[in-house]
Amino acid sequence: MTDHAPVTGRQALARSAFPSMTSGRWGLTAFAVAIAAAIPLVMTNQYYLSVMVTTLILLVLNISWNFVLGVAGVWNFGQLAIYAMGGYGAGIMMLRTSLSPWLALLAGGVVAAIAAMLLAFPTLRLYGIYTSLLTFAFAEVIQYMILNDGSGITGGSFGLPSVPGLFDTLSIDDQNRAYYWTILAIVVTVTLVLAAVKQSELGIALRSIRDAPAYAAARGVNPLRLRVIAFAISGFIAGVAGALYVCAEGSISPSVMGLTPMSVYVTMLVIGGLGTSTGPIIGTILVQIVATVLVTRPGAEFTILGLFLLVVVIFVPDGLAGVVGRYWRRIGVWAAEGENPAADEPPDTGEAVPDGTAAASQAEGSPDPHVA
């Protein structure tokens, strides 16, 4: 990306935050969002619409999880518990105080962020796989505590009693649509914000800790502070997702946590492609489709997911987003040739190639279309 025609201020801002995005790519993204937004207008089947609302909530969760996984390089299996804590936090506050549901979303986010920050501290001392196990133990403890909670605050295994939602004044059908658009907006916002963060100093510092810890330490980067921040950000978003869940469903119970949902979400992330911006989107949607089609036969559903997971990890380690990424680049090049010939070739630095499943050396095709 060398010299080109003079750019406007807005273009400059967009370029610095999203270096690999050209106007062609922005166009395509806007188009995709528009299509997604149009769906509730066309889809009349309320069941499928509510499935999509759930999908969007999971998407927010997965995006948050993907951030801490891909950028911070930490396998945080406690994310579900944090998500649940956000939901419970929001729900309990709405039940016990007169907090408005919209503020409760923020409250849930804050509660979750605090929990996540607490979790961040011990993980720093642990080596790789032990982090996974520690965070998993954390999740199990939280789940147990809620299940066996006799005090009535969390409702134990029955979950919270009826919790107010965001759009209780609307009709049921309108509610579905309102949730859909609201959460879609949140998904888009969060994706853009996180993509910008990845390119910011914070994001680069985080990745330097993940990829070359000794070098980062020599540069004076403080791993503890950064990890806590990373956990806080992803925790906040997960908490908001939890709060959205509790509003949309009207309740929450310990069944949102545990090995089964976790294996589904891990599958979503891995199939989609870890650390990329589009990975969670592809993975979540794909797995949800399988889950919805096979909802009556969980055995078959999970068998297929398991096989899918196995095949993807071994043969397509970048995830499906990697495949998409290759076509994305071609579109980018094609669109760029319209405005600045030979200017916008995305540099081949491997951003979104975390230690998770992709090769450390740059695999063919930059998998993340939003970040160079």
Add this chain to the structure above:
Amino acid sequence: MSEPMLQVTGLRAGYLDTTVIRDLSLTVTAGEVAVMIGPNGHGKTTLLRAISGLITPAAGQVLLDGQDVTGWPAERIAAMGLVHVPQGDGLFPEMTVEENLMMGAFPAQSWRERRREVARIYERFPIVAGKAPQRARTLSGGERRLVALGRALMRTSRIMLIDEPSLGLAPVAIDAVYEAIAALKQSGATVVLVEENFTHVGGVADAVHILEAGQIVASGPFAELSVDPTVVQTYLGSLS
């Protein structure tokens, strides 16, 4: 002249992103002790690993006693009679000396055969015999090196690759190690020996090859190279 025991042609090998050995060719005849001399980091260890199969060569050919073993996994090449004593001895730290020796004859099927070999080694290296029941990691550097050599002798080999046997050892230990290598040479073994300089190899070397930046820059009989002024200056070691 009979077929060479080891013939390496045009070898290119390295690790993930780096090529260490470039276009290297080497011939070692049966019964010869060939010494590779070179500074650290220039590929001596990589060369041995590429020959023994721990690393797969990116290009080139390795012929062991006429058999093309290029790209074979290490265990297969080992079964063909190549014995590689790695840098730093490569013992099994939690196993006893005796167990290490037994592992040396792994391909031999019968327990009795292996015990017989162990007894032979004990005879030859009384120091090793004395340490038989001890865990390998409790031994001193010199003792470990001897055990590694003993272990290498547990099976009949076509060729032995020995990586810096004097590394990190006290002079007394080095003498013991080179005594063993001299005995090896006496028995007609083919050896490729790697060292950083000329200091100790005088008594055993037949041919010498200088390895720099992954290539052989000079070769010749020890008698010649050891008196070549430029070589001696670079790879100074007290030659006695």
Add this chain to the structure above:
Amino acid sequence: MVTNFVAIVVNTIILGSIYGLVAIGMTLIYGTLRILDMSQGSMVMVGSFIGWGVLVVAGWSPVLAILAAFAATFMLGVLTQLVSVQPLMKRRNAIDFEMVTFITTFAVAMVLTNVALEVLGPFQRNVTPVISGGVTIHTVNLPYQSLAMAIVSIALMAGLGLFLSRTRWGMAIRAVAQNLDAARLMGVPVGKLYPLTMGLASALAGVAGVFLGGLYFAYPGAGDLPLLEALIVVIFGGLGSLPGTIYAAYAIGLIQATAEQIVGETWSLPILYGVILIVLIVRPYGLLGKPSEARL
């Protein structure tokens, strides 16, 4: 008071033996392949169902059940290695090998569990105990099945120890665990050794499953808890150390048995997790030290 003490001792032995048997396979695998095999739990489940099939459906002898479970899970273990670990071996230096194999073996567990769910249904099946009846000591009930399980596990653990120290292949396994390159240079065929090791470890889990089925039930999710237990034991005891695993198994059995007596059964598991959390915070590599020092 005496009752409590007896209960603690009895339960420690029982729990410790279960945990040990289930965990020892994981340690064996970690020591040689350097992976955490998440399919071990499902091998226990398969063993339970085989126990059910042989003992209940066919009505044959317990010895046959044990042999069948051993053989079946051995083969499944070999298959799992070939499908979910072997293809990644060539890339092992370029990726986070531990994490990736964590996922692939986990995927295998998902498949095994859900095939069982799909084919056999979610219902719990009773499995005939290998030995029925029990004895009561100071009002503490000790089923013979538990005793048999404890004896069998101790025997198997001892057997494994002998296998590793006295046989050619056992020594080869230890060699690979301690120094892979050197083992290869001795001619050890690691391509065969890896699947065999996973087969052996899975077979141990499968046998555990036959007994556990008799104590609890056979159902598709029967592997989840054993997997968790095995993970806890191996972290606690330090990955790759067989003696550490055995100590850890009984130590955890002791903690759990004691917790059960003091706070009752519902809280014992969270207390266990809490202890794990604390141990990991204080000693990040488990009780006995870094995983790089495999002590098979």
